[in-house]
Amino acid sequence: MRRIRANAAITGVLAGVMLASAAALTACTAASPQPTSTAEVTPTQPGDVESGSAPAVIPECDSVNPAAQAEQTKFLTSFGRERITAQFGETDRALFNEFASPSALTAVKSVTQERNCNWVIYLDSVYLYQLTAELPQSAMKPLIADLRTSDFTESSRGPATVFTQAIQTGDMRGTIGISHSFIGDVWIVLIENSTAFYEQSAIDAILTANPSLKRATTTSCAEHVPRPAITRAAADIASRTGEPDRWDVERAIELAGETFDACMPLSWAVLPSAGSGTSSPTPIMFFHYGDFVGTDADSGIGVSPRVSRVSKYSLGVEYRWQQDGELTAPGSAVSTYTWDVPTKSIIRDGQLPPDS
Known part of the structure; x- marks a missing residue:
């Protein structure tokens, strides 16, 4: 086994809750209210946003992450919906409770509204889960401060600030990716071990449902040439x-x-x-x-x-x-x-x- 000399500082992401089989391996040289929500801002620092008087719009599970929904539709069509016994759609916080950090478990007690969703995109060891919640700034700021001092990588996606991390489970689930995205008062958590990328889709769904959270800059990874x-x-x-x-x-x-x-x-x-x-x-x-x-x-x-x-x-x-x-x-x-x-x-x- 040979190890490649790293060229830059980096980290990884992923998220989920539902089904499939996964593989892991190894590598070499260096190298649903009216659409009004929080105040209209494009923060460079999360938690600096002044909360608006109206609640944020959190779409239902079939539209809160279009990329995940499309992957599920594709799987159900090819595998046969009648053969799937697992539940998908609205769910509980079970996966969140398993993988969330102590600071995230504390923060979630303060959410004013939330939606927990999971998608079935393969068989029984691939997970794709998302918590989308409205979180008061008083709870968001200490959470973000903790993420910044832990083993998460911080990046910006337009008005969203994103923290990502990947962990090895040591079991059949393999590598689990965890991401926290913050847009105004909206907090998105993805937990998954899938082979595709769902983070930007979740952010875009919130931006679409909440026009006041304007996207003044374009930093989507999908747009990088x-x-x-x-x-x-x-x-x-x-x-x-x-x-x-x-x-x-x-x-x-x-x-x-x-x-x-x-x-x-x-x-x-x-x-x-x-x-x-x-x-x-x-x-x-x-x-x-x-x-x-x-x-x-x-x-x-x-x-x-x-x-x-x-x-x-x-x-x-x-x-x-x-x-x-x-x-x-x-x-x-x-x-x-x-x-x-x-x-x-x-x-x-x-x-x-x-x-x-």
Whole structure:
């Protein structure tokens, strides 16, 4: 097992309560009132918002997170709704009570309204749960202060301030992602171990239902294009290898349209050699929420890599090469690269081609 040298400070997220099976693996080099609510503001610091006189609008479960609802509809259609015995829709705080921190358990006692929802998006070990609540500033501020001193990563999404964390359960549920989003007096908690991203969808649903919470800036991870991240990553690699003209950065940006995802804890992009064939060494660049965190090998491995997603945190790479002088099946080695939550780095598990 090899560990990738991290390139930037980062963390992970996820959320949920309902069903499915999950996989985990390992990775290599560095690198419903009227729609009125709280006061009209775009805070840079959560908890600085003056509360409005009208309550916030919290949509019902079928519209409080459109991405989760769409995933559930897709699953029920393909698997068969009649075969599902699990309950979904409105639920209780069971999952929240299991995973929430002491400060969150204290804060939830002060909510003035709430909606607890879960979605079934697979079988019986994939969870997708969301608490959406209105929380007075007097309770929100100490909660935020505690999140800032704990193992959460803080970011901004337009008017929303988001704290994310991922934990290892040590059981069949694998890695559970927990996020807290604050928009005015609205508090959103997601708990899940799914393979998709639902945080921005939850935020957007609240912004749609509460027009006064205007989105003055656009910082959605879904709107991040690959060019800046890949350009920076390629320059980083070039500085370490001393080969600034070796890589076809424009081709890497073009190919990354299907693989780079700033909403995911782990995504990738390949970096082709300039003016070379497909068998030329091609580094695989790894990104954690859009930040470059390393490669499989800075100078690439001299075979063609085939990358596929295993889970939100893991990527499988098959390295294939033609056996010298043999008209036989090509050689193949398979490795798994995983974002390791405790160490905040990528580790690799599996095989590499000979002489790599």
